[in-house]
Amino acid sequence: MDPQSCGACHPDKLAEWSGSLHAKAFSPGLVGQLLTFSREDTQECLNCHAPLAEQAAAFEAARKKGKGHLPEAQGLAAAGNSCGGCHLRGHQRFGPPQRGTGAVGRIAGDLPHGGFTGSTSFQSPEFCAACHQFPADQAINGKPLENTVEEWRSSPQAAAGQTCQSCHMPDRKHLWRGIHDPATTAAGLTPRISADRDKARFAVTSTGVGHAFPTYVTPKVILHAILLDEAGKPKQGSEVTYVIQRRVEHDGADWHEISDTRLLPGQTASVEITWKDAERARVWLEVRPDEFYHAVTYAQLRRDLPQGGAAARLIAEADTRTRSTVYSLFTSEIGRPTASGDHP
Ligand code: HEC
Ligand code: HEC
Ligand code: HEC
Ligand code: HEC
Ligand code: HEC
Structure with a gap:
């Protein structure tokens, strides 16, 4: 589950992701708050900042040793919003439709990691909504604190077929550049x-x-x-x-x-x-x-x-x-x- 090990065969994805804020989501500003939270409240934050069950376990183990503030003791949790959180379910790889063929569903052959399952869900804004859209019942003056997917839905860009992925992951690049990037x-x-x-x-x-x-x-x-x-x-x-x-x-x-x-x-x-x-x-x-x-x-x-x-x-x-x-x-x-x- 370590991003470095995926990077052995997907070096471009590892390099792009490493420069993104998704790789830095287990940040000092987050951990400084988690140290004062209960396990339950911590889990709520981790759902978006370090979503794998193994990441919660790694952080809680580090916290128990009094080292929850040290990246080297946080283990996998320190990887933040990493490859596994988006691509792994029950030891299986899931990804977008196969590049070149557009194939979806189970793609096995003699590929490494037993192949993968291609799914169009990776190309949908709903994929990002899990973390970038708060529910409507949390609205403040009609708008949740994070309302990005709803804003996108009523934009001319959405009408023209542009998606979260086409702007923030051009050609499937794992860049996710936003307001922190001047260009x-x-x-x-x-x-x-x-x-x-x-x-x-x-x-x-x-x-x-x-x-x-x-x-x-x-x-x-x-x-x-x-x-x-x-x-x-x-x-x-x-x-x-x-x-x-x-x-x-x-x-x-x-x-x-x-x-x-x-x-x-x-x-x-x-x-x-x-x-x-x-x-x-x-x-x-x-x-x-x-x-x-x-x-x-x-x-x-x-x-x-x-x-x-x-x-x-x-x-x-x-x-x-x-x-x-x-x-x-x-x-x-x-x-x-x-x-x-x-x-x-
Ligand atoms: C030993 C080399 C190797 C390792 C290690 C590896 N992969 Fe792969 N992966 C491949 C190959 C080869 C393919 C097939 C590419 C194709 O045919 O489209 C693939 C396909 C994929 C796909 C599907 C791409 C698509 O078109 O949808 C995903 C997602 C993926 N890998 C994620 C991961 C993740 C996450 C890890 C680490 C947990 C990982 N891989 C580790 C070699 C590897
Ligand atoms: C598991 C939760 C999760 C998912 C899924 C997710 N993100 Fe994020 N994203 C985050 C978090 C958390 C941050 C902030 C990281 C930080 O700075 O600590 C972030 C940051 C970003 C940023 C950087 C914003 C800036 O301030 O510059 C962009 C752009 C972004 N995400 C786009 C996307 C897109 C597009 C998708 C869907 C393909 C997506 N994200 C899916 C959790 C997620
Ligand atoms: C629904 C998903 C979600 C949940 C739950 C969530 N965050 Fe975030 N958080 C985000 C996103 C997305 C960003 C980046 C905002 C942006 O740039 O649009 C972010 C940014 C941050 C940042 C600023 C960037 C950084 O990492 O320094 C901090 C600090 C933070 N969150 C702390 C928390 C804490 C503490 C909790 C739990 C109380 C929490 N978050 C729960 C999605 C979430
Ligand atoms: C925030 C979620 C997220 C994270 C984290 C993430 N990916 Fe992806 N990945 C996606 C999405 C979404 C797509 C499909 C984008 C599209 O089709 O436009 C994708 C596509 C891919 C593909 C298919 C690429 C191609 O060029 O055809 C591979 C391989 C892959 N990711 C590997 C990785 C690896 C390795 C990591 C960690 C270094 C990683 N991903 C981290 C969401 C993520
Ligand atoms: C037409 C291109 C385009 C589309 C479509 C798009 N974005 Fe953006 N996004 C941008 C640009 C440009 C910025 C930088 C300016 C800004 O911050 O608004 C940005 C900034 C962001 C940020 C930084 C935080 C902030 O406060 O602005 C996040 C997070 C983000 N986008 C997520 C998403 C998600 C999730 C989707 C899909 C629902 C999406 N974007 C769709 C172009 C796009």
């Missing part, structure tokens, strides 16, 4: 920068995202525009911003939605900045993929967990990581058009 986010959006004598405008349209941008409640995305002085330095106090985010809060009993400014497919967000006495402006899109964990989840845990313990150390490490995932896209400068209407 993936940039490819899903179309920026537009324009200006007249009065103001400059920076707009971003969701043109290639097959669900809300962003789909989850944890990222925060900010459009920025700021005036520049003659030396090209930002003018203090001139900045304007616009936030794209679904904001939720938990009051100890229930979740509430504060606002939802995420972009559905085709929608545009923009900022406008008035020139005043400036001749140049800078615009950019700031992406903070893990903002909610930083601002809420980890901030609270850092207050509540006993100082110096293993859980507090893991959460501090996870919080540091949330700062390293921040990036900017579409950074550009624009000049004020001259009175004749020409852009300098």
